[in-house]
Amino acid sequence: MTTSISAETLRLVAATAAQRKVARTLAMEPGGPPTLRARIANQVIRAVLMTAWRCTPDSEAGMTRMQRATDLLGRLLAVPRGVSISPQDLGACTAEWVRAGTPDERRVILYLHGGAYFFGSPRLYRPFTWRLSAATGRPVLALDYRLAPRHTPGDALDDALTAYRFLLGSGYRAQDVVVGGDSAGGHLTLALLLALKEHGTSLPAAAVCLSPWVDLYCEADSHRLNRRTDCLLPADKLAWLGRLYCQEKEDDDPLFSPLRGDLSGLPPLMVMASGSEILRDDARDLAARARAAGVHAVHQEWDGMTHVFPVFAEFIPEGKAAFRHVAEFLRAVEA
Incomplete structure (x- = not known):
């Protein structure tokens, strides 16, 4: 018995x-359920980061204050042994090379950080870019593009074009370059692709957009429907920034809304976002429009995650898994 x-x-x-x-x-x-660690991280992010942004005035002074706070945070971050960081002067802007281990120097990723076009830096993104280099086996050139309020998204696009042309001038073939970005950096990634196409410049092999802020006009339904479930982006703050950046611009200007641009001819595209963030529909609409234009687009929607959750991979297991998915996408593109 x-x-x-x-x-x-x-x-x-x-x-x-x-x-x-x-x-x-x-x-x-x-599509899987969020882990306990992800749910805990969401609450911390909401209590600390979202609250800090909500308390920032809608003004140039408020933007500058947020910049200083995130710059201070960036100076406190470290990278593990085996990761090398080296500066790169690009003229009007700068960048930094991030290499984890011994990456394949024949291929490269140009990464455009997020931060709503007014904060963020390669230094702040080092915990992300070293993981991106390690997962993909490529060096990452992280661009330190010019930020509002002193500059505009148009200046950021000029800097992205400069960085891409620098890579081509340094001996990289277009088919060996991948461009990626998150949030505003995802918007900048799309704007860069459209600008390269307009200029007749060879396009990169692929592009990766993480929680991209595709439409600066913030017109998608999820900006309203997910304002309570998004634990990082205050919907009203993002809408205010969008109006600021888009004032006196034409509605169909592809820089200010790549969603309205002609996406035909773009390289394979990976779009990743959270189902509970306000930019959920931006990602959905981008993938749908890209496919309708004949572009190979991989769209992943993760349940219960924070905005750009791979950036928080140190605390969120799903963030670490996201790098594996990006690496698999790039291997498929190469094949």
């Missing part, structure tokens, strides 16, 4: 362990 009970107990324990393993596996894939 005792042996029978013990065997049954062991079977139950094994079944429970298997169920937990399956749950952990599903959480590492789009």
Whole structure:
């Protein structure tokens, strides 16, 4: 009798362990339930980062204050051993090379950080860019483009064009370059692709957009529907910035709304976002429009994640898994 009970107990324990393993596996894939660590991180991000942004005045002084706070945070961040950082002067702007281990120097990623066009820097993004280099086996050139309020998204686009041309001038072939960005950097990635196409410049092999702020006019339904579930972006703050950047611009200007641009002829595109963020529909609409234009587009929507959750990979397991998905996408593009 005792042996029978013990065997049954062991079977139950094994079944429970298997169920937990399956749950952990599903959480590492789009559509799976968020892990406990992700849910805890969401609450911390909401309490600290979102609250700080909400308390920032809608003014140039408020933007400058946010810049200084994030610059200070960036100076406190470190990278692990085996990661090298080196500066790159590009003239009107700068960048930095990030290499994890011994990447394949024949290929490169040009990365455009997020920050709503008024904060953020390569230094702040080092915990992200070293992981991107490690996962893809490529060096990453992280662009330090010019920011508002002293500059405009148009200046940021000029800097992105400069960085891309620098890579081509340094011996990289267009087919060996990948461009990526998150949030405003995702918007800048699309604007760069459209500008390159307009100028007749060879396009990169692929592009990766993480939670891209595709439409600066903030007209998608999720800006309204997800304002309570987004734990990082205050919808009213982002809408104010969009109006500021788009004033006196034409509605169909592809720089200010790449969603309205002609996406035909663009390289393979990976779009990743959270189902609970206000930019959810920006990502959905971009993927749909890209496919309609004949572009190969991979769209991943992760449930219950914060905006640009791969940036928080140190704290969110799904963020680490996202790098694996990006690497798989790039290997598929190469194949």
